[in-house]
Amino acid sequence: MQRTTFALLTAGLLALCAAAPASAHHSFAAIYDLNKPVTVHGTIAQVKLTNPHSWFYLDVKNDKGEVERWTFEAGTPSGMIRNGFKPNEVKAGDEVTITAFHARDDSQNMGMLKELKTADGTTYGLFGAQEQREAQPR
Numbered sequence: 001m002q003r004t005t006f007a008l009l010t011a012g013l014l015a016l017c018a019a020a021p022a023s024a025h026h027s028f029a030a031i032y033d034l035n036k037p038v039t040v041h042g043t044i045a046q047v048k049l050t051n052p053h054s055w056f057y058l059d060v061k062n063d064k065g066e067v068e069r070w071t072f073e074a075g076t077p078s079g080m081i082r083n084g085f086k087p088n089e090v091k092a093g094d095e096v097t098i099t100a101f102h103a104r105d106d107s108q109n110m111g112m113l114k115e116l117k118t119a120d121g122t123t124y125g126l127f128g129a130q131e132q133r134e135a136q137p138r
Helices: 002-024 077-082
Strands: 032-048 055-061 067-073 095-103 110-118 123-125
Touching: 032 067, 032 110, 055 095, 067 095
Parallel strands: 067 110
Antiparallel strands: 032 055, 032 095, 055 067, 095 110, 110 123
């Protein structure tokens, strides 16, 4: 009886551990609307290069002059680095323009980052391995 109970508990624990990573990953199409592009200009508040996806937090002034925090989900850190992005290249206080796909939930200031352009015109394409970093002429 004890051996069977131990085997069932072990199997259940292994099943839970195997399911945890799958539940953490999501479909971009479930959260973001590819038919709702958005472009915002603001100041980087924070950059998080963490797995499974990176995040850019941007302070943007709305039509009333109030600062709103926007959140943009990006690719994996390793994928972004392969595409030419270097850690600490874009940091808090930097002015940027971000083009993204807005979240399906319109009440959220959130999007899936497609392109990030710095004040000096450097553009980072962060949506998939097919895009490469382009240095724009100054």
